[in-house]
Amino acid sequence: MIHVLQEGKQPEIEITNEYAIVAITKHGVMLARKLQRSFTSSDLFYMKKFGKGDEQEKNIQMFEGSVRLLLPSLFNHYKGIVLIISLGAVVRMIAPLLKDKKTDPGIVVLDDKGQFAISVLSGHMGGANELTREIAALIGAESVITTASDVQKTIPVDLFGKRFGWVWDSAEKLTPVSASVVNEEHVAIVQESGERNWWEYDRPIPENIRLYGSIQEAQQHNPDAALIVTHRNLCKDEEQILKNGVLYRPKVIILGIGCNRGTSAEEIQSVIQETLDELKFSIKSVKGIATIDLKKDEAGLLETVSKYDWSFTSYTPEELNNVTISEPSQTVFSYTGAYGVSEPAARLASGASNLALVKKKSGNVTISVAVIPY
Known part of the structure; x- marks a missing residue:
């Protein structure tokens, strides 16, 4: 399929996978084709002038016109997008499309030679950091991730327990609690239920993060922030700990x-x-x-x-x-x-x-x- 991109019209793309790969240069297309062979859960898009003649057979979609006009459709339909385009150009093109980190897709940028895989947008909640590591491993690139909790190997507050299906009651305090974690302030964790193997790193839990047996015990130590994991509804006295805290609900x-x-x-x-x-x-x-x-x-x-x-x-x-x-x-x-x-x-x-x-x-x-x- 060939998409002719026009201002004011979104192309009707064919969506068969969760991820999209996009390339706009000769070397980028070569890299994209190589990547798609191993990253099979992806749909591939590149410019028609670099067509090889086997696109229909391989279900590759081509386009004519500015890639900027293709991105709104990709944003609306894909979980993650890998762009083999310069980082500066990507930043300019996606800026008008950004809505919310809870809904924006994960964006990963590769350079033309496949030396670097860069997590650009929705690193945690959109899965771009994880996608960056996966793409880097597939093509032998160096992953570039700048999220503080990943760099410091500490708890990513917005992803805490996500792999187990935990959900938070409210997103209101995610940002200030995350700041307390990465700034090495006193963070209390109280876990009453749910999976216990949430620490994923091969190093001890940082000293600023302390585990307590109960909310009452944690409150006595006046933490700067708190992560509370429980299936219970908190009583009024316990709710004080959520002034700078996130309440997680494990599926139990x-x-x-x-x-x-x-x-x-x-x-x-x-x-x-x-x-x-x-x-x-x-x-x-x-x-x-x-x-x-x-x-x-x-x-x-x-x-x-x-x-x-x-x-x-x-x-x-x-x-x-x-x-x-x-x-x-x-x-x-x-x-x-x-x-x-x-x-x-x-x-x-x-x-x-x-x-x-x-x-x-x-x-x-x-x-x-x-x-x-x-």
Whole structure:
């Protein structure tokens, strides 16, 4: 496909991968073709005048006109963009397109000879730093990353726990807390739940970052900033630590659910929210729903997991019956072949020996709540 780029019109590009590679010079095209062979999750774009004749066969897209007119389309559709263009030109071209670091794609620049791979935009949240390292490794280039937390090998506050699926309650304090981390101020970490292997470097945790057993203990030491990892909703006294702190929600809550056939998604979601509120747990920490396989096609459950992007696990009656539960039910067995649904499903999916809520029946829904132990 050949795109003729015109002012005021965005070309209809073909998108088959998460990343785009763009080249505008003879040597850049040679490098881009070489890179795409190993970086297979990419779409390749370059100027028509450097065509080799095999572009259609290789699904390479060419363009005529200024590459500046192509970039808005790429910005809107790709997770990351590798530009084999001079850094200064890239800065000028992308400046009008920048919106927010939470949504802008990661931008990596390569020089014509492939000597340097430079992380330019959205290094952390957009994944440009990681992409830079990957591209550099593929072509034997030197990676250039200037993000302070990467250079100092310390905690990237905006990415803390991201590989595990952790989310933050609010982005408001990301910047000042990041400043405290890289400026080697006293930063407290309190982790009540979630994966423990978050430190990725082959060096000890910096001395300015200190781990505490509780929020109360951390508050007694008056940290300059705090990273709090918990599935709980904080009480009023504990919230003081968030004056310069970020609250992370690890995905640790499993909801074991049984329900009558045809129970609406609205009722299921209402019971879930009501139950979590009673336990003072955050819905952001829910990992998924577990149930019996008789319910794996239950519309209300499927709609609920789709809405929240949760996992959905189902077990056979035999698997559920292998779990010791508090109140086996002959009535439930007569309908399902299992002596219980919500409780054993929650135990199996979480691996927890003790449940935060063993079982509660509300209307057409029975719910159990487990916290995955780490």
